[in-house]
Amino acid sequence: MNNLNVAKIQLNGNAYEIKHGTNLDDLVNRLKLHKNKVAIEVNGEIVEKNKYPSLVLNKNDKVEIVHFIGGG
Amino acid sequence: MIEDTFTIANKNFKSRLIVGTGKYKTFEDTANAVKASGADIVTVAIRRVNILDKGQPLLMDYLDPKSITYLPNTAGCYTSDEALRTLRLAREIGGWRLVKLEVLGDKKTLYPNMIETIKSTEVLVKEGFEVMAYCTDDPILTKKLEDVGACSIMPLGAPIGSGLGIQNKTNISLIKEQSSVPVIVDAGVGTASDATIAMELGCDGVLINTAIAEAKNPVMMAEAMKYAVLAGRKAFRAGRMKKRQYASASSPKKDLI
Numbered sequence: 073m074n075n076l077n078v079a080k081i082q083l084n085g086n087a088y089e090i091k092h093g094t095n096l097d098d099l100v101n102r103l104k105l106h107k108n109k110v111a112i113e114v115n116g117e118i119v120e121k122n123k124y125p126s127l128v129l130n131k132n133d134k135v136e137i138v139h140f141i142g143g144g
Numbered sequence: 145m146i147e148d149t150f151t152i153a154n155k156n157f158k159s160r161l162i163v164g165t166g167k168y169k170t171f172e173d174t175a176n177a178v179k180a181s182g183a184d185i186v187t188v189a190i191r192r193v194n195i196l197d198k199g200q201p202l203l204m205d206y207l208d209p210k211s212i213t214y215l216p217n218t219a220g221c222y223t224s225d226e227a228l229r230t231l232r233l234a235r236e237i238g239g240w241r242l243v244k245l246e247v248l249g250d251k252k253t254l255y256p257n258m259i260e261t262i263k264s265t266e267v268l269v270k271e272g273f274e275v276m277a278y279c280t281d282d283p284i285l286t287k288k289l290e291d292v293g294a295c296s297i298m299p300l301g302a303p304i305g306s307g308l309g310i311q312n313k314t315n316i317s318l319i320k321e322q323s324s325v326p327v328i329v330d331a332g333v334g335t336a337s338d339a340t341i342a343m344e345l346g347c348d349g350v351l352i353n354t355a356i357a358e359a360k361n362p363v364m365m366a367e368a369m370k371y372a373v374l375a376g377r378k379a380f381r382a383g384r385m386k387k388r389q390y391a392s393a394s395s396p397k398k399d400l401i
Contacts, residue, residue, distance in 0.1 A: 086195070108238060118233060138190050144165070144305075
């Protein structure tokens with residue numbers, strides 16, 4: 073992959089490389105997650121699940137993906 | 145006999161015991177303890193997905209949110225903004241509206257920050273959430289929580305994870321007496337008798353995590369808690385005898401030889 077095709081984003085607090093044109097559906101699939109088990113925030117805004125295919129990530133986007141874990 | 149229904153935010157539940165899903169070694173242990181407890185509602189936390197560890201099992205694989213009610217919490221949040229962000233994300237995961245709000249005020253005692261809790265409840269209620277609020281055992285503040293629309297008041301029996309039991313029975317009773325929404329003792333239960341005491345005081349339910357998860361045999365303790373809650377509730381409904389200063393013989397004096 074040539075560097076021009078790669079963009080760096082912040083994913084859950086860490087630097088993460090994605091291909092240009094990656095949308096949220098692509099990212100969820102690449103991470104082997106199920107979209108009905110997570111919620112995603114991009115740059116502080118919650119993204120509704122039906123908008124995942126149309127939301128293309130840009131360089132330096134801050135992405136947070138959360139799910140449910142055990143808690144009291 | 146009048147049916148003893150337990151309703152939160154217009155939804156009926158069978159069990160008055162709510163259990164937390166934290167502090168277990170494996171998801172399997174969690175699921176077994178939850179099953180033994182008979183709980184219909186479990187609390188869950190919202191955290192970042194581990195992106196380095198792809199394809200790991202999830203809590204949802206062990207506890208089906210279709211058969212048990214997930215109650216997302218805001219554990220670890222110290223400001224209203226953090227709590228709101230967490231619960232909005234929880235709702236986005238799968239449409240959860242019934243939530244447990246806890247805004248903490250101090251890392252050592254995990255005591256609730258009531259100012260932030262009341263503020264957050266107000267906002268969440270306006271956004272359509274059904275808010276069960278973890279709170280102090282102060283009757284004035286719990287009244288305020290009810291006024292801003294909390295669907296359940298959850299006063300602490302003792303600090304989270306302390307297992308010290310119900311420290312202020314008088315206040316818990318006062319809160320129960322004045323509240324028109326369910327009162328659920330959240331935090332502080334250490335063993336079965338503590339859960340029974342909460343229920344004997346007239347509380348509508350009990351939320352337990354550490355007392356089960358940190359028991360030597362969590363599954364057995366989960367079952368003990370199930371019976372403790374049932375026993376306390378029944379004793380409350382049955383109406384206990386009046387206390388007396390002196391003895392009152394149980395066997396008749398008549399025809400004594």
